[in-house]
Amino acid sequence: MxxxxxxxxxxxxxxxxxxRRSFLKFCAGITATLALPAQLAPRVAYALDQADPLPVIWLEFQDxxxxTEAFLRSRNPTVGDLILGMISLDYHETVMSAAGEAAEKARDDTVARGGHLVVVEGSIPLGIPxxxxxxxxxxxxxLRDAVRGAAGIINVGTCAAFGGIPAAGPNPTGAVxxxxxxxxxxxxxxxGCPVNADNLTATxxxxxTFGEFPELDGFSRPRFAYGERIHDTCQRRGHFDAGQFAEKWGDEGHRNGWCLYRLGxxxxxxxxxxxSVRFNGGTSWPVAAGHGCVGCSEPGFWDNMSPFYDRLPHVATSGFDLTADQIGIGVLAATATGFASHGVGKVVQHKVAARREKKAAAELAERADSEEETENGSASAGAGGEETGETR
Incomplete structure (x- = not known):
């Protein structure tokens, strides 16, 4: 291959x-996905046109x-285009034609040359080797053998990145x-569970193009793909702001596309x-299909985000002042403590604090104005009384 x-x-x-037209269109699209200026699309096209196929070893463990299914359904380019053009998929148990010793030799030969990327799918069971x-x-x-001389590792899916479902309590295999x-x-x-193939292609x-991975967040995730909360760009956000929630599966709100927060x-x-990127060739994603997000791209989601069909505790959905930010921060505090280290989380925290300070200052100024008006009114009344007494 x-x-x-x-x-x-x-x-x-x-x-x-x-x-050629399809190739340039792909380069423009991938530039947008990477959140890069459109002017860089020609640079992306030139870099890809001149680059040698990148050797890749794809490993599957507890997964x-x-x-792999998401990778095989990548939309633009297709997986065939990726293999024939951008990468040299030297080892992948599921899709490679070689088997047995021939397959192991293909992997070992790539490792011996070095400079390859290792794509890992699934967690590693240290408890039961x-x-x-x-x-x-x-x-x-x-895994240890495959990364020798590697240029980098791309962990696809939450299991490889954070341990995923195999590492959820009680974690009988000691998955890491x-x-x-x-x-x-x-x-x-x-x-993500699974990875979005477009994000893999973009990475x-x-x-x-640049000889390095994209800018990463505190969890080593590309900011172009994980820099915003789903809630902030969700097409149901307007219903959240308007206080319109689906209360039961199949009710009027659910059928009309209202916010799914109260359903978990x-x-x-x-x-x-x-x-914005969606799945299955960009056609849809869970919330668009009527199912709430389960937080599968976050650390420990199976333990921290459950129960999946109930909203996380201590978050009100009435009185919608600062609700988006408050809910984000409230959930971050209520689940994994590591969430608080997320760069965007810090920005939101500062944003909430600034808004609260501004609101408190406005209330204080309003109270001061009210007190001043009361004092002026009392003073005017007293002055009037004195004048009356003098007249008498």
Whole structure:
């Protein structure tokens, strides 16, 4: 599955049926996804056109293969275009044609050359080392061997990035995230259950264009994909602000697309670009389909965000002054403490504090004006009485 090198990407893609116009359109779209200025689209196109195919080793451990399924359904370019043009997928248990010793040799040869990317799907079971083996090797040993000489690691899905569902209590396999096993290699976490294939493509394009991963947040996630709360860009946000909530599945509010917060939506505490990028070729995402966000891109979501069909406690949905920010901060405090370290969370905290200070100052000024008017009124009345007495 190794791509042919030595020819520009546009030529290789043309041979696979992808014309120049489609290639440039893809570069413009991926530039927008990366939140880069549109003027950089030609640079992205040039960098991709000249780049050699990037060797990639894709490893699967404790996973459901959902991230591989998402990768196989990438929309633009398709997975075939990716393999033929942008990357050289040298090892992937699910899609590679080689098997047995030939497959292991392909992986080992890539590691020996170095400069490759390691894509990891699934958590690593340190508690039961022999519970996840390939070719007689444990997940831990395979991972340690694969990252030798690697240019970077891309963790696809929440299991590889944070431990995910396998690491949820009581965690019988002792599942851990990739960074608990290996270090010293640049890491980017593309969380979600599953990963959004467009975010994976954009991350690879950024690396090919600039020679490094995109800017990351405190959880090693790209800010272009995880820099905003779902609640802030959700198409149901207007209903939240208007106090319009679905109360039961299938009720009038649910049928009319009202806010799903009271049915357990965790959008106010989840950072992801789901509302804009969406899934299945950009056609939809859970909230658009009528199901609340479960916060699957956040650390420990299975434990911290449950129960999934009940709103998190201590957050009111009446009196909508500062509700969006207050809910975000309230949930951050009520769940994983690590949320508070998120860069955007800090911005929101400062924003809430500033608004509260402004509101308090306004109330204080209003109270002072009221007191001054009362004092002036009393003084005027006293003066009037004195004048009357003098007249008498």
């Amino acid at each position: 190794t791509s042919e090198s030595g020819r520009p990407l546009s030529v290789r893609l043309a041979g696979a049926g992808v014309d 459901c293969a959902g991230d 022999g519970s996840c083996t390939v070719g007689g090797q444990s997940a831990e040993n395979i 995230r990739v960074e608990d096993v290996v270090g010293g290699v640049p890491v980017v976490n593309l969380t 690879i394009v950024h690396y090919l 939506c965790k959008g106010p505490s989840t950072f992801h670009n789901c509302p």
